[in-house]
Amino acid sequence: MTDPDPTPAPVLILGGRSEIGLAIARRFAADRHPVVLAARDAAGLEADRADIALRHGVEVRLAEYDALDLEALPGFVAAQQPPPGIVVSVVGLMGEQAESERDPQAAARVMRSNYEGPALALGLFAEVMAPRGKGAIVGVSSVAGDRGRASNYVYGSAKAGFTAFLSGLRNRLSDSGLRVVTVKPGFVATRMTEGMDLPARLTAAPAEVAEAVVRAVRGGPEVVYVRPIWGLVMRAIRGLPEPMFKRTRL
Amino acid sequence: MRPTRELSGWGRYPRRPGPVAAPRDAAEARAALSGGVVARGNGRAYGDSAMGAALTLETRRMDRMLAFDPERGQLVAEAGVLLGDVIDAFLPRGWFPFVTPGTKFVTLGGAIAADVHGKNHHREGGFGAFVDWVDLMGPDGQVTRASRETAPDLFAWTLGGMGLTGVILRAAIRLRPVETGWIRQTSIMAPDLAAAMAAFEAHDAATYSVAWIDCLARGPALGRSILMLGEHARRDELPVEQREHPFETPPRRRLTMPLDAPALALNRYAMRGFNALYWARGRRAPRETLVGWDGYFYPLDAVLGWNRIYGRRGFLQFQCVLPPDRAEQGLAALLGETARTGQGSFLAVLKRLGPGAGRFAFPMPGWTLALDFPAGPRSLALLDRLDAITLAHGGRFYLAKDARLAAATLHAADPRAARFRDMRRAAGLDTAFASAQSERLLL
Incomplete structure (x- = not known):
C-alpha cells in the first residue's frame, strides 16, 4: 500500500450523493483527507457528512x-476555498436507452449529465489547479464509452466524449504536475443495479x-479499469472489425 | 417488483427465498412497510429471526454514525452500523463498546433487538443496558423515540424484542473509556463441571469471564473446561515499548473458508481432535497474558465465513439459560446427553448471566450454555431432548440462536412469550412485523 500524503489534500467529490461518490469520500477520509461532498440538495447529505467526519475524524x-447549471459553474469553482487538491467527478446518469431513442429531451439529459x-x-x-503544479483531477467515466453498442449507445457516446475530453486535458497538462485520471468501472453493485x-x-x-481512484491519484497509470x-474485454470488443461488430448483440 | 434472494441465518438453516428491500433512510423504510416485515441487520442471528414473514427489510444501507458526545461516551448511529465499525472508529480515540457478543459483525439494530450479551453480562448486563434510546418506526411509519423516560414500555419490549416491535432506525449507545486495546487474560483449567462453576463463582469480580467446554469429555471429566477471565489493560500494564501506541494491536491473519467443508470433515473424530487441541493449548498457556482485543473478543471472526465449516446443509445452535439453583444438575444433563450421542459440538460455551434489560430479553440470572451441531435429523432429535431437559430445569431459550424450537416449548418455558404476543396484538404490531420465527413460535 502507498503511504498516504504527508498533509492530505482536500478532496472535492462532484456527485457526492452517489454510492460510488460516497465510497470514494470514505476512502480518502480514511487517509485523513478533508472532504467536500457536492450535490444537488446537499443538505440531504447531512447524515453522510456526519458519518464520514465521525468515523475518520x-x-x-x-x-x-x-x-x-453551467451559468453557476464559474462561481461554484471560485467558491471552493481552500481550493481542492483533488477533484473527483462521479456525476452521471444512465437513463433508459429505449427512452433516449424516442425522446430527445431525455437523451439530451443523459448526454449533458x-x-x-x-x-x-x-x-x-x-x-485553477494546474498553475499550482500538483494535485489530481479524476473523471469516473465508463467502459461503455470504449465502443458504442446497441444496448446503451446514448449513454456510451456521452461517456466516450467525456473520456476523450479527459484524454485531451491530460495531454495538454502533461508537464503541469497536475494528474488527470480516467477511471472506468465496469458493472458496479449499487442500488441502480440491484436485482x-x-x-x-x-x-x-x-x-x-474508490480503491482504484485513490491508487490512480497517487501514481501509476492515469487511465484505469477498476477490474483489469x-x-x-473492451480490447476484444474494440478489436472486432465493424462488419462483424455490427451484427453482435453485446 | 421487489428483488428476491435466498435468505438464511448464520447457521444457514433453514434457507428460503424471500423478497427484500434495502432502504437508505427512514422515508424509504416507510415506503417499504407492508405487513409481515422484519428488519435484518448483518444476518448473524443463527436461525430464522431475521427472515421476514412477507418482506425482509435490510438495514445495511442505513449505516451512518451521526453524533458522538465524549462527555458521556454516547454514540448516536443508524441501526445498520456494525459493531466492528464502531471499534474501528472509536478505539483509536479510547472507546470500546460496553457489551459485545462473540462477533463484531453484528449491527447495532440486531444487537438491540436480540439484547445480545457478552462475557461481562454477570457484572454489567447486556447490550440493552447501554442503550439510551431508540428511534423505532411503527406500523404506520411514525417514528417514536423510546427510552427509559419516554415510551418506556415500548422501549423495554424492544430490547430483546427480536425486531417485532417495529423497525429500529437509530439508537444512542454508550461506549466505555479504555486506556488500551489490550486485555489481560487469565486462563484457568477446570477438570470438571463442578470445578468450572466454582471457578466462575470464585472469580465473580472479573469483568469478563467465559468458559470453553470440551464437550466430548465424559464420565468424571464431564464439563472439563478452560475458564478465560479478562480485564481491560491499563496503559501502565503494557510493556514499555507499546505504551506509546496503546491502541495498536498486532493485525490478525485473516482466513476465509473458501468452500463448504465436506460434511465428513466434521465427524466426531475431527471434533475430538479440535477439542483436544484446544485443551492442550490452554494447558500450555501461561496464567496471565496480554491479548489484543480482536483475538480476545472475536476468535472466530478471524475465519471469515466459519459457518461454512459445517458444509452446505448448515448447522444448528442451541443456547439456553438455567436458573442458579438447578443449573448444575441441568448442565450435567445437557452435556451428558450431548456427549452420549457423540455428535460433538464445534463450540461449547458456558457463561454466567445476570438479569436481562428488556421485558422479553433472553438473559436472566443463571448459567447459559451454547452448543452447535450440524443440521440434520439426528441433531434435530437431540435438540428436542435438550429442550426437554431445559424445560425440566426451569430454563429458557435464546431466540437469536433458534431455528427450530416448538411454539409449545417456548410458551411452556417462558410465560413472557404470551404477554409479548398479547402486547403485540393490542398495539397492532403483530400483523405489521413478523418473521419466520415469530410465526413459528406464535409470537
Whole structure:
C-alpha cells in the first residue's frame, strides 16, 4: 500500500450523493483527507457528512452543486476555498436507452449529465489547479464509452466524449504536475443495479472503485479499469472489425 | 417488483427465498412497510429471526454514525452500523463498546433487538443496558423515540424484542473509556463441571469471564473446561515499548473458508481432535497474558465465513439459560446427553448471566450454555431432548440462536412469550412485523 500524503489534500467529490461518490469520500477520509461532498440538495447529505467526519475524524463539508447549471459553474469553482487538491467527478446518469431513442429531451439529459456537465466542471477546475503544479483531477467515466453498442449507445457516446475530453486535458497538462485520471468501472453493485443479474467476476463493489481512484491519484497509470478483466474485454470488443461488430448483440 | 434472494441465518438453516428491500433512510423504510416485515441487520442471528414473514427489510444501507458526545461516551448511529465499525472508529480515540457478543459483525439494530450479551453480562448486563434510546418506526411509519423516560414500555419490549416491535432506525449507545486495546487474560483449567462453576463463582469480580467446554469429555471429566477471565489493560500494564501506541494491536491473519467443508470433515473424530487441541493449548498457556482485543473478543471472526465449516446443509445452535439453583444438575444433563450421542459440538460455551434489560430479553440470572451441531435429523432429535431437559430445569431459550424450537416449548418455558404476543396484538404490531420465527413460535 502507498503511504498516504504527508498533509492530505482536500478532496472535492462532484456527485457526492452517489454510492460510488460516497465510497470514494470514505476512502480518502480514511487517509485523513478533508472532504467536500457536492450535490444537488446537499443538505440531504447531512447524515453522510456526519458519518464520514465521525468515523475518520476529518472535516467534511457539503456544497450545493448542479452539474447541469453551467451559468453557476464559474462561481461554484471560485467558491471552493481552500481550493481542492483533488477533484473527483462521479456525476452521471444512465437513463433508459429505449427512452433516449424516442425522446430527445431525455437523451439530451443523459448526454449533458455524462459529458457536458462533468467535462466542463473538471476543465474549469484544471485551469485553477494546474498553475499550482500538483494535485489530481479524476473523471469516473465508463467502459461503455470504449465502443458504442446497441444496448446503451446514448449513454456510451456521452461517456466516450467525456473520456476523450479527459484524454485531451491530460495531454495538454502533461508537464503541469497536475494528474488527470480516467477511471472506468465496469458493472458496479449499487442500488441502480440491484436485482440485475450481473456476472460476479465483472462486477465491482463501490469500495473497489474508490480503491482504484485513490491508487490512480497517487501514481501509476492515469487511465484505469477498476477490474483489469474489463481492459481485456473492451480490447476484444474494440478489436472486432465493424462488419462483424455490427451484427453482435453485446 | 421487489428483488428476491435466498435468505438464511448464520447457521444457514433453514434457507428460503424471500423478497427484500434495502432502504437508505427512514422515508424509504416507510415506503417499504407492508405487513409481515422484519428488519435484518448483518444476518448473524443463527436461525430464522431475521427472515421476514412477507418482506425482509435490510438495514445495511442505513449505516451512518451521526453524533458522538465524549462527555458521556454516547454514540448516536443508524441501526445498520456494525459493531466492528464502531471499534474501528472509536478505539483509536479510547472507546470500546460496553457489551459485545462473540462477533463484531453484528449491527447495532440486531444487537438491540436480540439484547445480545457478552462475557461481562454477570457484572454489567447486556447490550440493552447501554442503550439510551431508540428511534423505532411503527406500523404506520411514525417514528417514536423510546427510552427509559419516554415510551418506556415500548422501549423495554424492544430490547430483546427480536425486531417485532417495529423497525429500529437509530439508537444512542454508550461506549466505555479504555486506556488500551489490550486485555489481560487469565486462563484457568477446570477438570470438571463442578470445578468450572466454582471457578466462575470464585472469580465473580472479573469483568469478563467465559468458559470453553470440551464437550466430548465424559464420565468424571464431564464439563472439563478452560475458564478465560479478562480485564481491560491499563496503559501502565503494557510493556514499555507499546505504551506509546496503546491502541495498536498486532493485525490478525485473516482466513476465509473458501468452500463448504465436506460434511465428513466434521465427524466426531475431527471434533475430538479440535477439542483436544484446544485443551492442550490452554494447558500450555501461561496464567496471565496480554491479548489484543480482536483475538480476545472475536476468535472466530478471524475465519471469515466459519459457518461454512459445517458444509452446505448448515448447522444448528442451541443456547439456553438455567436458573442458579438447578443449573448444575441441568448442565450435567445437557452435556451428558450431548456427549452420549457423540455428535460433538464445534463450540461449547458456558457463561454466567445476570438479569436481562428488556421485558422479553433472553438473559436472566443463571448459567447459559451454547452448543452447535450440524443440521440434520439426528441433531434435530437431540435438540428436542435438550429442550426437554431445559424445560425440566426451569430454563429458557435464546431466540437469536433458534431455528427450530416448538411454539409449545417456548410458551411452556417462558410465560413472557404470551404477554409479548398479547402486547403485540393490542398495539397492532403483530400483523405489521413478523418473521419466520415469530410465526413459528406464535409470537
